[in-house]
Amino acid sequence: MTIKRIGVGKRMSACVVYGGVARTAGFVAEAAAGKSFKEQTADILAQIDATLKEAGTDKTKILKANIWLTSMSGFAQMNEAWDAWVPQGHTPARATVESPKLAAVGLDVEIMVEAAV
Amino acid sequence: MTIKRIGVGKRMSACVVYGGVARTAGFVAEAAAGKSFKEQTADILAQIDATLKEAGTDKTKILKANIWLTSMSGFAQMNEAWDAWVPQGHTPARATVESPKLAAVGLDVEIMVEAAV
């Protein structure tokens, strides 16, 4: 089996496909400063959609999701964006936990997923 | 390969099986309020057993586990329940880290696993 890497950076790749599974990086919102938890989540999910498309799949084949929030006070807002996005009947195994700080100031949400290809 | 989803909710599924691997959601204790780290862990592991059974597998085929604790002060207690549960000779790759808050007040332990099917 071959390994297919998408969005290959010096430090990480946006997505790695192997063995029929696409594994994404932990995505954060672009231009996050001043954006709410809901807005950041929607931005991230749009990036994930685009990345899964590049990998030859889509959100109906999502298997697993890990979500980190800088504060659980944003849990309901994150879920508003999530619920509007996640396809009914195709929901993944998911875990959401608090991580006080993400990689840069202003980032409040990070999401990493796996999807079948 | 087909994707099999178990315990499909609107937001997430309890378990998703694909490519010979069952991926569970992050499980938390039911009626957690007032339960110790050890009691919550035992409750979670019983839920994982039931879910793996539904997926057609069991804890002897566990591959990976991610554990989150709201305080590392509960590490020893979590391990007491874990050590009583994990089958010798079949222990998974595991990572345990602190997450100050989980999805609801009273929850102190969350566990997400992968198992071969």
Add this chain to the structure above:
Amino acid sequence: MTIKRIGVGKRMSACVVYGGVARTAGFVAEAAAGKSFKEQTADILAQIDATLKEAGTDKTKILKANIWLTSMSGFAQMNEAWDAWVPQGHTPARATVESPKLAAVGLDVEIMVEAAV
């Protein structure tokens, strides 16, 4: 498919190989006390190299990495060691988040990876 476990302990295994994927435990530095984030990361990555070798693979086949830091103030230092280690053109999907405490005092970095075998 068979499950191959490496470094099998009573509580966890160092690595579990199944379905063409090696899943490592969350590695922490040995004798971490007094070591910087950079030194701890370098120590961990050397352990991961040795473990992947035992699993019959190497870092060029890395698929996914989860990194936990006790403080994001160590992010740049972790990345110094990471950047010196990660093979260009073969970078994994990666997520780095803060976890205030790891399993023992003195530990500031924990890394869990998956690699194709």
